[in-house]
Amino acid sequence: xxxxxRLQLVTMLPRLRRFAxxxxxxxxxxxxxxxxxxxxxLRAQAGWQPGTRLDSWLYRIMQNLWIDDMRKRTSHGDExxxxxxxxxxxxxxxRSAEARLAAAEVLRALDALPDEQRxxxxxxxxxDLSYREVAKVLEIPLGTVMSRLSRGRLALARQLGLGEAGxxxxxxxxx
Amino acid sequence: xxAPAITDEMLVAFADxxxxxxxxxxxxxxxxxxxxxxxxLDLFVTTRQILKTELDSVARETxxxxxxxxxxxxxxxxxxxxxxxxxxxxxxxRRIALPMAAALAGIVAGGLGYWAGTTSPQWRAGAAAMAGxxxxxxxxxxxxxxxxxxxxxxxxxxxxxxxxxLRQSFRTERGFCRSFGVSESMDTGWGGLACRQGAGWSTQVxxxxxxxxxxxxxxxxxSGAAIxxxxxxxxxxDALDAAAVREQIAKGWR
Numbered sequence: 001x002x003x004x005x006r007l008q009l010v011t012m013l014p015r016l017r018r019f020a021x022x023x024x025x026x027x028x029x030x031x032x033x034x035x036x037x038x039x040x041x042l043r044a045q046a047g048w049q050p051g052t053r054l055d056s057w058l059y060r061i062m063q064n065l066w067i068d069d070m071r072k073r074t075s076h077g078d079e080x081x082x083x084x085x086x087x088x089x090x091x092x093x094x095r096s097a098e099a100r101l102a103a104a105e106v107l108r109a110l111d112a113l114p115d116e117q118r119x120x121x122x123x124x125x126x127x128d129l130s131y132r133e134v135a136k137v138l139e140i141p142l143g144t145v146m147s148r149l150s151r152g153r154l155a156l157a158r159q160l161g162l163g164e165a166g167x168x169x170x171x172x173x174x175x
Numbered sequence: 176x177x178a179p180a181i182t183d184e185m186l187v188a189f190a191d192x193x194x195x196x197x198x199x200x201x202x203x204x205x206x207x208x209x210x211x212x213x214x215x216l217d218l219f220v221t222t223r224q225i226l227k228t229e230l231d232s233v234a235r236e237t238x239x240x241x242x243x244x245x246x247x248x249x250x251x252x253x254x255x256x257x258x259x260x261x262x263x264x265x266x267x268x269r270r271i272a273l274p275m276a277a278a279l280a281g282i283v284a285g286g287l288g289y290w291a292g293t294t295s296p297q298w299r300a301g302a303a304a305m306a307g308x309x310x311x312x313x314x315x316x317x318x319x320x321x322x323x324x325x326x327x328x329x330x331x332x333x334x335x336x337x338x339x340x341l342r343q344s345f346r347t348e349r350g351f352c353r354s355f356g357v358s359e360s361m362d363t364g365w366g367g368l369a370c371r372q373g374a375g376w377s378t379q380v381x382x383x384x385x386x387x388x389x390x391x392x393x394x395x396x397x398s399g400a401a402i403x404x405x406x407x408x409x410x411x412x413d414a415l416d417a418a419a420v421r422e423q424i425a426k427g428w429r
Contacts, residue, residue: 009246011337014234017242021233031239038246106229124191125226131193143184149191150183150219157218160225 005045008054009038015127019059022122023066025111033070037062056129060137063119071115109159117152120145125153181205181212190219315339319353319369319376320428323420342366344420347409351428354402368402370409371428 016037020030040061041048048057110118119138123129124145131149135142157163181202188194189202206213318328318339328339342354352370369376415423 006246010243013238013242013246014236017236017238018230018234022230031242034242035245038242042246103229103232106225110226121222121226122230125223126230131188131191146184146188150187153187153219153222154183156222156226160222162221163214163218 005041005048005054009041009058012055012058013038015055016058016062019062019122019127020066021107022110022118022126023062024070025107029070033062033066036065036070040065053133055127056133056137059123059127059129060139063138067115106160109156112159113152113155117148117155120148121152121156124149181209183215186212186216187219190216190223315355315357315369316376319355321424323417323424324353324415343414344423345406345411345414347406347411349409351423352406352409352411366402368405 013034016034017030020033020037021027024030024033037058041058044061048054110122113121116138120134123134123137124131129137131142131145135145138145140148185194185198185202188198194202202212202216206216314328318326318341322328322339322341324341324344326341328341329337337358338356340356340358342356344351344353347370350371352368353376354366354368356366367378369378371377
């Protein structure tokens, strides 16, 4: 009999939402994705080995759900006004409007990345997974993690108008 | 001319602290003379900082109740009589006297009142399960029995870890009760109140406590209204002082 992961799942909901928002952008869709992830995790909790990282396992479930299924629900290119979706968060939404705009801008830049780069970039930069953990979650080689990560971050820097990113060619490395 | 040996993959690994010794040496050496390389490194460092900062705001938002309910819903009822707030909000809330709240320990969260008598059976089952799980946690049970107020204990269960902080202890007409916080290492924790019941402890109140921007978990006031309501109804006295807590630890809270 495996352990009951519900308490830990609840504790992890904020982080799951964060990753979901980076994938889906739209808050409603992100929360649907979180719920679907939890549903699958609860059904398959025997598949998670105690002692291994629960978060990595959940990110993998979420990533697969997103790629295989839920991504189709969004018509890419639709501008989803994430600033408008804060009815869900109640008073929290009254936090700094400025902060939300900044977050929205970063999310837009992130959204401009190809899916495979976005997942790598988010898992490393936001979820603080190691390269090895990301390789496991996404089931890709370590070298691919590094090349997607570097290309994704340079593209992001260009999107955000940072430094000389726009003028810099890629340097060496794997394709 | 850029040092041809330094690739973007090497540089990003260097920025993220993932590079091996040889790469660290090569990049560090190249950086001494290559200004363009330093600027490129700065892009890798800066993008991570920006992403982390901006997306962290999502993790600090209140989790929609429907998600918490979904995860906890349908769980076997642990038999406790707990109350739970779906999530605390950062807005300072009024401390309302809830004279009848004692027995039911109704919780006010986000301006919505969740009363055990009026919420859905599913919600109550979820709350019961949450409290049951919390009380069943051996690390929490041990900390409740042995740790003085203010003590922080490592918490480890099923591959996850965090900290349990004992906050205050009270003598009530239902026996001794102790407030505590349980954090996982990252973003969210739970605050609650457990009371001595039989030979063990039963969690009576559980409230989500999101981590604040400064990294601290919400102080006890986040779960304060719920805990106050419960303690008020249980006719709790003032919080015990350190000596009294030590004495009760020695006597097993009987």
